[in-house]
Amino acid sequence: MKRFFYTLKQAFLQFLRNFNMSLASIFAITAMLLILSIFFILVINVNTAAQTIQQDYDSIEIFLDDKTTEAQANVIIQDMKQKQGVEDAFYKSREEAMTEFKTRWGENGYLLDSLKDNPLPNSVVIMISDLEAADELAEAAAGYDGVEDVKFYKDTVDKLLNITRFVQIAAIVLMIFLIIVSIVVVSNTIKLTVFNRADEISIMKYVGATNWFIRGPFLVEGIIIGVVSAGISIGLSTLLYKKVVEVLGDQIFSVLSMPMVPVGFLAYNFTWIFLALGISIGACGSIISMRKFLDA
Amino acid sequence: MIVFDNVTKYYKSNVGLENVSIRINKGDFVFLVGPSGAGKSTFVKLILKEINADSGSIKIRGNEITTLSNRMVPKLRRNVGIVFQDFRLLPKKTVYENVAFAMEIIHQPRKLIKKYVPQVLSMVGIASKANKYPDELSAGEQQRVAIARAIVNKPRILIADEPTGNLDPDTAWEIMQLLDQINMRGTTILMVTHAKDIVDKMGKRVVAIEKGRIVRDEFGAYGYEEALADLEVFGDDTIQSRRTFRSRFKRGGEEA
Numbered sequence: 001m002k003r004f005f006y007t008l009k010q011a012f013l014q015f016l017r018n019f020n021m022s023l024a025s026i027f028a029i030t031a032m033l034l035i036l037s038i039f040f041i042l043v044i045n046v047n048t049a050a051q052t053i054q055q056d057y058d059s060i061e062i063f064l065d066d067k068t069t070e071a072q073a074n075v076i077i078q079d080m081k082q083k084q085g086v087e088d089a090f091y092k093s094r095e096e097a098m099t100e101f102k103t104r105w106g107e108n109g110y111l112l113d114s115l116k117d118n119p120l121p122n123s124v125v126i127m128i129s130d131l132e133a134a135d136e137l138a139e140a141a142a143g144y145d146g147v148e149d150v151k152f153y154k155d156t157v158d159k160l161l162n163i164t165r166f167v168q169i170a171a172i173v174l175m176i177f178l179i180i181v182s183i184v185v186v187s188n189t190i191k192l193t194v195f196n197r198a199d200e201i202s203i204m205k206y207v208g209a210t211n212w213f214i215r216g217p218f219l220v221e222g223i224i225i226g227v228v229s230a231g232i233s234i235g236l237s238t239l240l241y242k243k244v245v246e247v248l249g250d251q252i253f254s255v256l257s258m259p260m261v262p263v264g265f266l267a268y269n270f271t272w273i274f275l276a277l278g279i280s281i282g283a284c285g286s287i288i289s290m291r292k293f294l295d296a
Numbered sequence: 297m298i299v300f301d302n303v304t305k306y307y308k309s310n311v312g313l314e315n316v317s318i319r320i321n322k323g324d325f326v327f328l329v330g331p332s333g334a335g336k337s338t339f340v341k342l343i344l345k346e347i348n349a350d351s352g353s354i355k356i357r358g359n360e361i362t363t364l365s366n367r368m369v370p371k372l373r374r375n376v377g378i379v380f381q382d383f384r385l386l387p388k389k390t391v392y393e394n395v396a397f398a399m400e401i402i403h404q405p406r407k408l409i410k411k412y413v414p415q416v417l418s419m420v421g422i423a424s425k426a427n428k429y430p431d432e433l434s435a436g437e438q439q440r441v442a443i444a445r446a447i448v449n450k451p452r453i454l455i456a457d458e459p460t461g462n463l464d465p466d467t468a469w470e471i472m473q474l475l476d477q478i479n480m481r482g483t484t485i486l487m488v489t490h491a492k493d494i495v496d497k498m499g500k501r502v503v504a505i506e507k508g509r510i511v512r513d514e515f516g517a518y519g520y521e522e523a524l525a526d527l528e529v530f531g532d533d534t535i536q537s538r539r540t541f542r543s544r545f546k547r548g549g550e551e552a
Contacts (some may be wrong), residue, residue, distance in 0.1 A: 210376035
């Protein structure tokens with residue numbers, strides 16, 4: 001316990017004595033974390049978008065002949081429900097379809113009123129629980145009597161998912177790159193403070209201090225730098241995201257008909273992710289920078 | 297206390313030590329002399345396990361250290377105090393803190409530190425300067441602080457690497473008397489030095505190293521050959537200076 005307090009005290013002293021250096025490190029890590037946060041915001045929004053898309057499109061719509069009765073439709077429904085990968089199946093009358101259409105068109109819905117006959121067919125909607133099975137199900141659905149057409153937005157879903165996957169991978173690669181860069185920056189900064197204290201370290205070694213005893217304060221110093229940077233980044237990126245949501249949220253909603261990830265959720269995630277990152281960047285940085293001095 | 301058995305250490309292009317065997321007993325006071333590059337530093341570094349021997353065995357207090365794991369090196373060094381030519385005090389710490397630091401490092405209780413540091417400071421004769429910073433002290437006083445730091449953890453062995461190199465003759469002599477006192481309390485002392493007059497005056501065991509080998513090991517004086525070799529290394533190699541040197545040497549000490 002005493003050792004712990006000794007280490008802590010030394011670390012704070014070092015942090016304050018090398019305040020300019022600490023500030024430089026904090027600035028560097030904060031910058032990295034902020035750039036990271038932009039990618040993070042992008043990825044998490046793209047992720048939610050992907051999920052929404054999957055939810056929206058995880059259905060097959062079977063359009064029925066005008067001659068097909070609801071009773072016949074029920075046979076199809078019962079039959080489909082038996083199949084694997086089907087979560088639910090229900091009948092959608094042409095009237096229901098029209099109402100849905102109007103809602104989707106919103107303000108422009110009145111245009112549909114001018115249609116004399118409802119051009120939409122009755123349909124059976126099949127909710128899919130397993131997207132892998134979608135192709136087979138669509139094929140099977142086409143085989144029933146009285147089926148006019150089967151609609152399944154597989155291509156669209158696939159394309160969108162490919163794009164999101166690409167964005168995710170690219171962002172992760174960039175994030176890893178940024179993390180490495182910030183570790184290098186921190187380790188160089190701490191190396192400068194270590195250089196300043198090379199004499200002290202060599203004396204410590206001659207008197208018989210263990211490597212961990214010497215490393216401890218530097219490690220904690222790195223962690224302090226990391227935590228402070230994380231704190232600043234959390235605050236700034238949350239504020240930034242809040243502004244973005246305020247400015248763009250409505251527009252994105254009207255274009256893509258889905259909301260952006262809520263600020264609170266993001267702030268919560270930023271908190272633990274940035275703390276973890278800040279601490280590990282600081283710790284790695286200091287250990288790497290000390291390695292050479294502790295060799296002999 | 298310190299036993300080298302057939303120790304060899306080569307550096308990339310030159311010899312550090314070659315087949316060196318020596319025994320330094322408990323309570324000995326040994327001078328290690330020889331020209332620069334002879335292997336004195338290698339000898340000291342091997343004892344501290346700053347470098348590893350290529351072959352041979354080194355025993356400190358009966359423990360083989362050539363096979364010691366890196367984790368155990370700090371334990372080894374706690375039994376070996378060291379004093380440098382350039383003192384190596386921490387400039388931002390007071391005299392008291394510089395000495396206490398050595399005890400803090402090995403996790404001594406604060407009570408013991410408070411009790412023992414003043415004792416050691418008064419033993420080396422600088423109790424009154426406890427709250428001064430190193431740059432407020434004279435060179436001799438700084439070396440006393442360094443010695444206090446080296447002995448505060450009661451090491452069995454004290455290595456002094458040219459401790460008088462930066463001091464004027466009178467101060468150097470005072471430091472030597474201090475080291476002698478420490479030796480009389482039972483600490484084994486190994487002192488690396490070029491100071492012929494001191495070695496002669498002390499009349500202790502003198503081990504001379506040259507080109508990585510021990511060329512002489514006896515009680516008494518520094519030795520003429522070694523002094524001459526020093527002169528050459530220091531570049532003062534004109535016939536005139538050799539002559540004056542020889543006459544000065546003859547006047548100053550006894551020939552070995």
